[in-house]
Amino acid sequence: MSVPSSDSETQTWWQRIADSDVFYSFTHSPLALAAAAVTVVFVLAALCAPLIAPFDPFDPSQISLWDGKKPPAWEADGDPAYLLGTDNQGRDMLSTILYGGRISLAVGFASVALGMVLGVGLGVISGYLGGWFDAVIMRLADVQLTIPGILTAILINGILRSVLPPELRDELAIYVVILAIGLSDWPQFARVARGATLVEAQREYVQAARVIGLGPVTIMLRHILPNVMRPVLVLATIGLALAVIAEATLSFLGQGVPPTTPSLGTLIRVGNEYLFSGLWWITLFPALALVILVLAVNLLGDWLRDALNPKLR
Amino acid sequence: MSLLDIKDLRVEFPTRRGVFVAVEDITLSVAPGEIVGVVGESGAGKSTIGNAVIGLLEPPGHVARGELTLEGQRINALDRSGVREMRGRRIGMIFQDPLTSLNPLQPVGAQLIETITTHLSLDARAARSKALDLLTRVGIPEPEVRMEQYPHQFSGGMRQRVVIALALCADPEVVIADEPTTALDVSIQAQILDLMRELCRERSVGMILITHDMGVIADVTDRVVVMYRGRVVEMGATADILGEPEHAYTKSLISAVPRPDIRLHRFPLVEYIESAGDARGNLDIETHWLGQNRDFAEHDGPLLQLDDLCMRFITRRGFTAATRKFLDAVKDVSFAVEPGEVFGLVGESGSGKSTVARMVAGLHRPTSGRIHFAGAELTALKAERELNRYRRQMQMIFQDPYSSLNPRMRVLDIVAEPIRFHKLAAGRQATREVVLDLLEHVGLGKAAAVKYPHEFSGGQRQRISIARALATRPRFLICDEPTSALDVSIQAQILNLLKDLQEELGLTMLFISHDLPVIRQMCDRVGVMRHGQLCEVAETETLFESPSHEYSRHLLELMPKLSGLSRQGLDAE
Numbered sequence: 001m002s003v004p005s006s007d008s009e010t011q012t013w014w015q016r017i018a019d020s021d022v023f024y025s026f027t028h029s030p031l032a033l034a035a036a037a038v039t040v041v042f043v044l045a046a047l048c049a050p051l052i053a054p055f056d057p058f059d060p061s062q063i064s065l066w067d068g069k070k071p072p073a074w075e076a077d078g079d080p081a082y083l084l085g086t087d088n089q090g091r092d093m094l095s096t097i098l099y100g101g102r103i104s105l106a107v108g109f110a111s112v113a114l115g116m117v118l119g120v121g122l123g124v125i126s127g128y129l130g131g132w133f134d135a136v137i138m139r140l141a142d143v144q145l146t147i148p149g150i151l152t153a154i155l156i157n158g159i160l161r162s163v164l165p166p167e168l169r170d171e172l173a174i175y176v177v178i179l180a181i182g183l184s185d186w187p188q189f190a191r192v193a194r195g196a197t198l199v200e201a202q203r204e205y206v207q208a209a210r211v212i213g214l215g216p217v218t219i220m221l222r223h224i225l226p227n228v229m230r231p232v233l234v235l236a237t238i239g240l241a242l243a244v245i246a247e248a249t250l251s252f253l254g255q256g257v258p259p260t261t262p263s264l265g266t267l268i269r270v271g272n273e274y275l276f277s278g279l280w281w282i283t284l285f286p287a288l289a290l291v292i293l294v295l296a297v298n299l300l301g302d303w304l305r306d307a308l309n310p311k312l313r
Numbered sequence: 314m315s316l317l318d319i320k321d322l323r324v325e326f327p328t329r330r331g332v333f334v335a336v337e338d339i340t341l342s343v344a345p346g347e348i349v350g351v352v353g354e355s356g357a358g359k360s361t362i363g364n365a366v367i368g369l370l371e372p373p374g375h376v377a378r379g380e381l382t383l384e385g386q387r388i389n390a391l392d393r394s395g396v397r398e399m400r401g402r403r404i405g406m407i408f409q410d411p412l413t414s415l416n417p418l419q420p421v422g423a424q425l426i427e428t429i430t431t432h433l434s435l436d437a438r439a440a441r442s443k444a445l446d447l448l449t450r451v452g453i454p455e456p457e458v459r460m461e462q463y464p465h466q467f468s469g470g471m472r473q474r475v476v477i478a479l480a481l482c483a484d485p486e487v488v489i490a491d492e493p494t495t496a497l498d499v500s501i502q503a504q505i506l507d508l509m510r511e512l513c514r515e516r517s518v519g520m521i522l523i524t525h526d527m528g529v530i531a532d533v534t535d536r537v538v539v540m541y542r543g544r545v546v547e548m549g550a551t552a553d554i555l556g557e558p559e560h561a562y563t564k565s566l567i568s569a570v571p572r573p574d575i576r577l578h579r580f581p582l583v584e585y586i587e588s589a590g591d592a593r594g595n596l597d598i599e600t601h602w603l604g605q606n607r608d609f610a611e612h613d614g615p616l617l618q619l620d621d622l623c624m625r626f627i628t629r630r631g632f633t634a635a636t637r638k639f640l641d642a643v644k645d646v647s648f649a650v651e652p653g654e655v656f657g658l659v660g661e662s663g664s665g666k667s668t669v670a671r672m673v674a675g676l677h678r679p680t681s682g683r684i685h686f687a688g689a690e691l692t693a694l695k696a697e698r699e700l701n702r703y704r705r706q707m708q709m710i711f712q713d714p715y716s717s718l719n720p721r722m723r724v725l726d727i728v729a730e731p732i733r734f735h736k737l738a739a740g741r742q743a744t745r746e747v748v749l750d751l752l753e754h755v756g757l758g759k760a761a762a763v764k765y766p767h768e769f770s771g772g773q774r775q776r777i778s779i780a781r782a783l784a785t786r787p788r789f790l791i792c793d794e795p796t797s798a799l800d801v802s803i804q805a806q807i808l809n810l811l812k813d814l815q816e817e818l819g820l821t822m823l824f825i826s827h828d829l830p831v832i833r834q835m836c837d838r839v840g841v842m843r844h845g846q847l848c849e850v851a852e853t854e855t856l857f858e859s860p861s862h863e864y865s866r867h868l869l870e871l872m873p874k875l876s877g878l879s880r881q882g883l884d885a886e
Binding site: 024203204205207208209210211212213214215222223226227 | 329671674675676697700701704705707708709711712713716717718719720721722730731734735778781785
């Protein structure tokens with residue numbers, strides 16, 4: 001029993017989105033709205049960090065060791081110029097968190113994009129072609145899945161670092177991390193994409209395309225790929241949260257981005273050393289930022305999974 | 314006195330786009346021992362009535378107005394426990410799919426006994442003997458043994474018998490049967506219907522039988538209610554309604570049923586149902602793109618010829634020959650299709666008829682045998698590019714209109730794809746115009762081009778499929794059960810369209826169906842398939858009047874006769 005929808009001829013793509021069931025469910029879910037708002041605030045803050053941050057943590061002229069280890073502004077000996085206090089080197093915590101979030105999110109987005117392109121590509125080809133290609137790729141994915149993702153990332157990270165010349169290590173560290181996390185991520189995407197491809201390839205529109213005479217590449221790109229993106233999108237959203245955590249973990253372990261250009265994970269690690277000296281703010285505020293960001297992205301992913309699942313509607 | 318009374322029923326489903334009224338002003342009654350049929354197209358609200366009676370409306374759907382009374386007692390205002398007590402105890406329900414209405418993890422006997430002890434105050438021993446008695450009554454042999462078996466050990470027909478026994482467990486006064494035989498083969502359908510009729514008479518149970526099938530209505534019901542878009546359009550004794558329908562909708566519904574005993578030129582009176590809305594545009598085939606440049610090499614003899622075609626699927630791989638298992642889906646099939654002819658393939662599900670179609674279309678490579686098309690041996694061609702020349706001349710229409718169109722593409726792009734791929738039109742604008750003309754020609758209208766497939770009904774989607782198939786200007790069309798997923802009335806429209814196109818364009822067709830009456834309407838010659846082999850090839854009229862193979866005779870006997878249906882407006886060919 002379908003209710004006739006409004007006439008689609010006059011609709012622009014934006015009206016089509018605004019009219020869709022997913023968008024409706026989005027605007028009627030307070031949790032999804034809140035999660036989206038938090039995520040958008042974080043992304044905007046990261047993008048605009050140079051504009052809104054009170055200090056530039058990378059500019060040595062703005063840093064003075066005299067200002068180091070200052071507690072947040074509301075504490076007894078806090079300085080109103082440093083709202084969330086300063087770290088051991090005298091950098092403003094708020095500014096470093098803004099800049100750190102920038103690096104965390106950049107690594108998150110880039111590594112998910114890498115894992116997604118690689119995984120979806122291999123998954124769709126495996127699912128559509130089958131045979132030995134499918135067997136090799138999927139066994140490879142199985143083997144990689146037996147090792148925890150973070151271990152794979154550390155392994156790839158370690159190998160890449162030892163291959164790079166020492167003078168480039170810090171400069172390229174962020175790309176190494178992206179590569180490490182992206183490569184540890186692809187089996188998830190490959191499995192989901194392959195499963196969806198197996199279903200889609202059986203459907204009659206794919207057979208109709210074969211009867212027309214289209215080749216496998218066109219069929220995969222034009223017919224199958226757009227139809228397997230739903231579950232992949234859900235996985236990518238949740239994957240973003242996981243990638244941000246993975247980056248933080250790598251940085252916390254000293255394997256990630258260097259302290260000169262700190263990410264949230266690096267900040268937490270630095271702060272961890274001062275935790276027992278009573279300098280709690282150096283670790284707490286980056287950690288809070290990380291938790292809130294990951295929670296928001298995760299909630300968004302959960303909602304998306306439910307909204308796109310026809311069985312739950 | 315009537316048993317179940319439905320008065321002024323109105324069921325609403327609130328949605329975000331406003332209130333959807335599923336059924337309105339429904340008034341009907343069922344007497345003890347009477348079978349009342351409710352017939353209509355899908356979406357007409359038939360099932361909603363049954364669900365409203367038994368309190369199974371899916372939320373947020375609810376009864377907005379009207380009264381449902383069972384022996385004078387109001388049943389649509391009961392609380393939860395009241396509804397539960399009534400369900401099963403006083404009103405039984407038989408669903409369409411016998412597999413999903415039984416618990417796969419419990420023996421059949423246990424399910425029966427559980428239902429009996431829930432509703433009746435019987436001890437375990439009495440409940441067991443009642444269950445045994447019921448299984449015997451619904452015609453299950455060796456009920457003692459069968460009691461201990463699980464649903465998957467029963468065949469489809471036997472399972473539906475168990476479901477019927479389950480519905481009768483608590484000696485209900487009313488049984489609602491929602492498409493009880495739609496999932497079954499024709500031969501089993503007849504047995505189940507006989508059984509249901511017998512049980513109703515014998516136990517004075519009133520039954521509402523919901524179906525889209527005029528054959529079922531004609532066979533078992535005493536009275537019939539015809540529904541159209543949530544309303545009752547006609548109601549009365551079955552023989553009267555089917556023999557002399559008064560309402561225009563009933564007339565068109567009856568005339569849309571393919572008859573097993575006469576061949577019609579076209580199905581009359583289907584305009585009333587035409588929800589597609591737009592009339593078919595008229596193209597001058599002589600001058601239009603569609604009729605032009607049909608640069609097919611002239612060639613004498615049959616257009617399609619199959620020689621000893623075999624298809625063997627591997628069902629289990631293995632290193633040694635002993636562990637390998639095969640299924641011979643098609644075995645030594647040979648026939649020829651002459652130019653301009655409609656050749657039918659008929660057979661039960663699993664007989665290999667679709668596999669033959671797929672091999673011809675190039676979707677499967679045959680294990681052995683040869684396919685000749687327009688003089689060329691397709692099975693000898695290796696390169697895709699060489700095959701493309703013939704692919705353009707041969708197109709296919711699929712069974713399931715819901716999966717045969719890419720949901721992410723606009724109709725314009727779906728129909729334009731073959732034109733672009735084979736470079737059949739010069740430039741974007743020309744392609745666009747050809748697509749619009751094609752859409753109009755299959756009765757969809759130009760406006761359809763910018764929409765997405767989900768905005769269309771099953772029949773309209775099948776029209777899009779047909780437009781896409783015509784977009785390569787083929788001379789050979791393979792139709793693989795093109796109407797079996799559609800309502801009877803929509804089926805009549807699509808069959809009319811296919812017939813018109815075949816005549817206009819001089820198409821040759823391979824038409825595959827399990828439905829004999831449809832085959833009779835469409836085909837010039839017919840091949841009967843069974844277990845992957847061709848039993849008989851004959852002219853359609855010869856096959857239907859005097860079948861020579863034993864299996865053909867068997868199939869024809871099982872076919873519903875539909876002799877009580879009005880023949881108003883039918884013109885035999």
